[in-house]
Amino acid sequence: MSVPRPVLVVDLGAQYAQLIARRVREARVYSEIVPHSMPVADMLAKRPVAIILSGGPSSVYEPGAPQIDRALFEAGVPVFGICYGFQAMAQALGGTVEHTGQREFGGTKLAVLESGRLFDGLAPTQDVWMSHGDCVTAAPPGFGVTAQSAGAPVAAFEDLAGRRAGVQFHPEVAHTPDGQRMLEHFLYDIAGVERNWTNASIIADQVAAIREQVGDKQVLCALSGGVDSAVAAALVHRAIGDQLTCVFVDHGLLRAGEAEQVETDYVQATGIKLKVVNAADRFLGALSGVADPEQKRKIIGREFIRVFEQAAREIALEGDVEFLVQGTLYPDVVESGGGTGTASIKSHHNVGGLPDDLKFALVEPLRTLFKDEVRAIGAELGLPEAMVWRHPFPGPGLAIRIIGEVTRERLDVLRAADRIAREELTAAGLDRDVWQFPVVLLADVRSVGVQGDGRTYGHPIVLRPVTSEDAMTADWSRLPYPVIARISTRVTNEVPEVNRVVLDVTSKPPGTIEWE
Structure with missing residues (x-):
């Protein structure tokens, strides 16, 4: 770069x-x-x-x-x-x-x-x-x-x-x-230093560097819906247009509205060529009966590899794909000891892991940027605001926010509760005050409650809003009580399977941001 x-x-x-x-x-x-x-x-x-x-x-x-x-x-x-x-x-x-x-x-x-x-x-x-x-x-x-x-x-x-x-x-x-x-x-x-690090200069420098690196070759990007891959792809597209093809693997583990955001809003905003692979049934089938969080992660990574490999082969039929876009950020580089910039990929958090024999040259347009700079570049490139300011979301998605086996029914329950929490956070104008807001379904726990005139045995939902600058450390967000109350009331009224809402008030350390 x-x-x-x-x-x-x-x-x-x-x-x-x-x-x-x-x-x-x-x-x-x-x-x-x-x-x-x-x-x-x-x-x-x-x-x-x-x-x-x-x-x-x-x-x-x-x-x-x-x-x-x-x-x-x-x-x-x-x-x-x-x-x-x-x-x-x-x-x-x-x-x-x-x-x-x-x-x-x-x-x-x-x-x-x-x-x-x-x-x-x-x-x-x-x-x-x-x-x-x-x-x-x-x-x-x-x-x-x-x-x-x-x-x-x-x-x-x-x-x-x-x-x-x-x-x-x-x-x-x-x-x-x-x-x-x-x-x-x-x-x-x-020191007499010049102020020359601006959004416009970053974009111009990156566009020139990408064009020089890629030439007329085909480029592939695994688009997750997160801000990092979205901005990386938009930068590469600004440089080389239709030489870039994005692959969006919908594993069925996203939150409400996120798949549509990628397939519709993002494509409309950028004009990017997008290949969508609907693989929800495949992932749910592979996760059937699995409650262990590490097993969930391994299964999701393995299935992603297989789906992504097939998509890459289909795209390659139209011309050799030699480059892969990665949304690597500067903290990733620093924390890994500086990175090597090698062309052979084994795994990466943005794409869920790629096989040893799948070799591409890396295009990493965000490699020198911090998260706040990435958001600013995304806004400058005209990406949808909801995507630019999307909270960090784990690669395995809602699978690791369900404590227990992942089923279609449990995903529906968690999506409904998560949607309500996000709606109320947005209505209160607090989206940018919170770094991340996991909502966790304790699927293997039953809680006694009273709804209407009868006793219920529903699931508890855990709210986990946190503040952070880089996710290395975090503190629980002191959301206003009226906001928490509205979330609790709506969830217990609108999601029949849930009869209890609790707030996680643990910092990191000792806890982690995600429960699994």
Whole structure:
């Protein structure tokens, strides 16, 4: 993919490395994450316009703690240190880092001593988010101290001549309200970085890269209905038109209205050539009698492979298919250690897994993007809003939201309850406040209830709304009680098989977002 020169975020073990990279991109500047173990020469080979050193859990003076090679600061590239990165930078350049016993964790008042560039135009007292047990007690030669707190005599410093700066706190988190402005002051005013990472530039770069990669060959895409595969396919279609064929395997495990959304709304919006395979009976037959969640996943993956293989063979009759579109996102690349970009596929979460002998060259137009950027690109490409903002949905679909055997009747019950929950969330204007909203049917559980004048033994439904930024961690959504009440009332009134609605209030960890 053709991309601008990056701001490198050097990951020193921080829980916020991805968040830093996202904040840089929100400033319309392209960023990449690299491990602190990467040699400086390899970092510089990426021709970075600036480097940001992340936080981390270590103490700089402990044996084995990540250190920053002084050569990084002598390369003429602007550098910004955050938390541990700030301390490692200070130590490498001749400053002093000590364990004073004055730890600061959480919200902290910061006193700005002189505005410099980072705090230009900001209030003299700042609310910031701290997380440190060590602190910088003396800035390196050539650096001016620009802020302090009760536990950090040097909480920020700048060397404008060397285009270097750092802060003890975390400007990337929402708990530092002016943090994004501080980060932008570094990028624009200290590093002199250009704002060239926009939706239009991403689309233009991708279209050119896809055309160069694919040429006049045929391309295949497994379309799931999710935002990632939908946007990836739309980008490829913008580049090569009818050379792309999408395959939509309807396994009968989608939520109400989703198959129609793919087959009708998406095709109308994009003009994409779509092959639909209706395989619900096949999948339900294979799942008959199976309650174990891992077995469900394996069966669904196996059947998907077989159906997709057959569709690929039928399409290949019209011309050799050499490329496969994948909706791989940047977090997938980072979490897998960077990816290899090989042309042989074994499995992928977007398509449910492909066989070892099914070989394509990959086209991954979203490989450098975060989820929020993918949504923005989808909107720019004119995709239906309901598809762009669709909540993440597992590949095995409703099969792993039914605790017990998957049957057509149980799917109908869960679809009806799920539809009501989504309708009420939308009516309350909360769709974008919730990351994901699994609705779970406890099919193997019977709950006693009273409906009308008689006793009932119906199924419980579990509501599992969560908030998250990247699904690595999550918290249960504090939905307004009236919304929960409306969902409960409608489900128990409109879905006869259900007589109890419960709310899952478990965070991740210790729980997972999905129940199976």
